Amino acid sequence: MKTLNRRDFPGAQYPERIIQFGEGNFLRAFIDWQIDLLNEHTDLNAGVVIVRPIESTFPPSLSVQDGLYTTIIRGLNEKGEAVSDARLIRSVNREISAYADYDELLRLAHNPDMRFVFSNTTEAGISYHAGDRFDDAPAVSYPAKLTRLLFERYSHFSGAADKGWVIVPCELIDxxxxxxxxLVLRYAQEWALPEAFVTWLDEANAFCSTLVDRIVTGYPRDEAAQIEEQLGYKDAFLDTAEHFYLFVIQGPKSLAAELRLDKLPLNVLIVDDIKPYKERKVAILNGAHTALVPVAFQAGLDTVGDAMNDAEICAFVEKAIYQEIIPVLDLPRDELESFASAVTGRFRNPYIKHQLLSIALNGMTKYRTRILPQLLAGQKKAGKLPARLTFALAALIAFYRGERHGESYPVQDDAEWIESYQALWAQHRDRQISTRELVNAVLCVESHWEQDLTKVSGLAEQVAQDLDAILRDGMRAAVKPLC
Known part of the structure; x- marks a missing residue:
């Protein structure tokens, strides 16, 4: 069986117009996949050069396959049908290393056609690294590497206003x-680069904030041989992802035409402010996950898919989304409901086995950031506590017992919370404290909640009632009235 390469698998090749910092699975199944669709269906005509931003030789370079690889996009489509679609991606021309190919990296700035810079260097990638210098080959941090590359561009084209770049980071930070x-401006200042360069940075370049959303499951280790058999070739860079994707870019309206989105309507939004979209994702997608996990797990389920196939647990989650989360969010209701419908479809994806225990990591912080704002807003708006979001807090406290049906399971959170819960549950078992006292001890930690939640009218009382029901009757019986 042949391995992918451009000689044996000839086809379209595109002029290099995009620099991409990051060679990982996410960008290949998100950015490069979208660019490939745009190249096929419009005149975007843009090839990608991947820059590996860190010093590593694993995994091997995509250049061993001449930039070719296959995406397998699978999940439930808009009609709720299970679909799996293999696509040979031709948008990537080659991969270079910022370390081994530093001169080649700088030469990318000399190409007059270069226009876009995409990146995903992990959440820690957009950060300041003290000691990065202009003449390092290369500097350590991504922002410093980019500053040097932008200065190369500026110098080579004598500060031409039409040679700036559209810079689109995909790292998961606000x-x-x-x-x-x-950070680029900070390095420019630190390195004493000319004031004219700083002006050019601001006037000729666009730095766009983004919200990216797609679950990328990467190389399908257990199925690779079977997939290659179906494809008829070997591909060491197979990349699997869910059917759903969303790309929100805060940038100039002209970007839609420049990316040819007017000719192929992908699920890409060019907006003035990503904040409401970020809030929507955190509240609906992440919030639903956080409400679901302790309830479903203690009801005896192990994956998100199991939970969504369970009529009662699924009803609990959907009612939490539609009746308690959506009414307090600040976007048009139809937009929110459409997003929520996509979210529940994603949760049902038969191709993704999302373990509830892995999502349970740092549950206390997740509840504070993802659910508490909607709980408080709901109480303010309706004059009463949202029942399911409140119950989810009781379920979370119960989850930190670390025991299900007589068997223990690992609970992962900050050491302070783990120790605190161990002590509280031990005292509760020995009848030294009541359920209400246990709940009060959790809700009054201002350093965590950023307020004393025992002062929220009726909250401690309701959480204690729900927790007593869970302990007395079991999760299934306790949650039933809310399903």
Missing amino acids: YNGEALRE
């Missing part, structure tokens, strides 16, 4: 474009 821009 306002990633603004954060990256600030």
Whole structure:
């Protein structure tokens, strides 16, 4: 069986117009997949050069396959049908190393056609590294590497206003474009680069903040041989992802035409502010996960898919989303409901086995950031506590017992919470404290909740009632009235 390469698998090749920092599975099944669709269906005509930003030789370079690889996109489509779609991606031309090919990296800035810079260097990638210098080959941090590359561009084209770049980071931090821009300006200042360069940075370049959303499951180790048999070739860079994707870019409206989105309507939104979309994702997608996990796990289920196939647990989650989360969010209701419908479809994806225990990591912080704002807003708006979001807090406290049906399971959170819960549950078992006292001890930790939640009218009382029901009747019986 042949391995992918451009000689044996000839086809379209595109002029290099995109630099991409990051060679990982996510960008290949998200950015490069979208660029490939745009190349096929429009005149975007843009090839990608991947820059490996760190010093490593594993995994091997995509150049061993001449930039070719296959995406397997699978999940439930808009009609709820299970679909699996294999696509040979031709948008990537080659991969270079920022370390082994540093001169080649700088030469990318000399190409007049280069226009876009995408990146995913992990959440820690957009950060300041003290000691990065202009003449390092290369600097350690991604923002410093980018500053040097931008200065190369500026110098080579004598500060031409039409040679700036559209810079689109995909790292999972708030306002990633603004954060990256600030660090580039900081390095420019630290390295005493000319004031004219700083002006050019601001006037000729666009730093766009983004929200990216797609579960990318990467190389399908257990199925690779079977998939290659179906494809008829070997591919060491197979990349699997869910059917759903969403790309929200805070940037100039002209970007839609420049990316040819007017000719192929992908699920890409060009907006003035990503904040409401970020809040929507955190509240609906992440919030539903966080409400679901302790309830479903203690009801005897192990994966998100199991939970969504369980009529009662599924009803609990859907009612939490539609009746308690959506009414307090600040976007048009139809947009929110459409997103929520996509979310529940994603949760049902038969191709993804999402373990509830892995999502349970750091549950206390997740509850504070993902659910508490909606609980408090709901109480303020309706004058009463949202029943399911409140129950989810009781379920979370019960989850930290670390025991299901007589068997223990690992609970992962900050050491302080683990120790605190161990002590509280031991005292509760020995009848030294009541359920209400246990709940009060959790809710009054201002350093965590950023307020004393025992002062929220009726909250401690309701959580204690729910927790007593869980302990007395079991999760299934306790949650039933809310399903």
